[in-house]
Amino acid sequence: MLQETLLQVQQQMASLAQPAAPDAEPPKSATLCDARAQVRLLVARSYLRGQGVEIGAFASPLELPEGARVQYIDKYSAEDIGKPFNISGLTLEDFGTDINSIVIPDIVDSGETLAKVGDYSQDFVIANHVFEHFEDPIKGFKNMLRILRHGGILYLSLPEMRHSFDKTRKPTSFEHLLRDYEHSPTWSRGTAYQEFAEIFASHGMDKGLFPRVHGSELKAFVGQQAQILEKADFSIHFHAWTMDGMQELFLRIKSHFDLSFETKLIIKNEDEVIFIFEKTVPQIKAGAFA
16 A cells, blocks of 8 residues: 555656646645655654654654654754854855754754663654764664664665765765774764865855865865864764665675664655664574573
8 A cells, every 4th residue: 555655656756847838837735845755754654653763853853643752862952953063154044954943852862872762662763864974874773773672663764875965975885884883983084074075165165155266275175174074073974875775785784783674665755765674573593592
């Protein structure tokens, strides 16, 4: 039933993308953005029940089905939530965010560690466009599974890098993430900020937020911005993946760490990919009681 409904929504999206006839009236309410949100809600209604948490909702919390209850987790408190984005003379408004729409967290905690959330305590976990912001995604993924009850649902969406500002970057490999997990991500932190600073500077210049410079001046400006962003602990995309890369990544994480979960749904939703994972009961290994 869900697949049929999702197909109908995607057909609506395709029809909205078609050029209208010259004498046709413009659509009064339906937009591609509406369809994107509708897909999210359909998936949420199909899988989310009970009590859960959403990590890093910021200004775009997931719309939940009736009866589902959620607590919001963010590493920034209500007083600090906008500070890392007041940088290089820019504010949240410059990034297109309405500060009044930001969700005030119920729990101030790292989304990677979830140290304040108990094991097996949640029916669902939501992480929309958060995973790529983790410096140590493997740690974050394992902790999201840790706090789920058996049968609990992890709703995880990520931006498809070919449809985002990450399209010029190299996809993050599993080996990279494994090194982050086993040896701390500090080894790659500087490089990640340097890559993001190049995108940050380019987009800022295109929008007229920064003066346009070239050559050695551009190189110096990018280096300066990288230092400023890192010092401010600006929340960047530390990692990026294609849809195929995401699927391979989760399979390799599951295999390497012998994690107990099943993939219930994978769907491309415009510029993002939604994954639904269900935590399962670990299988007893042969000879465990020998």
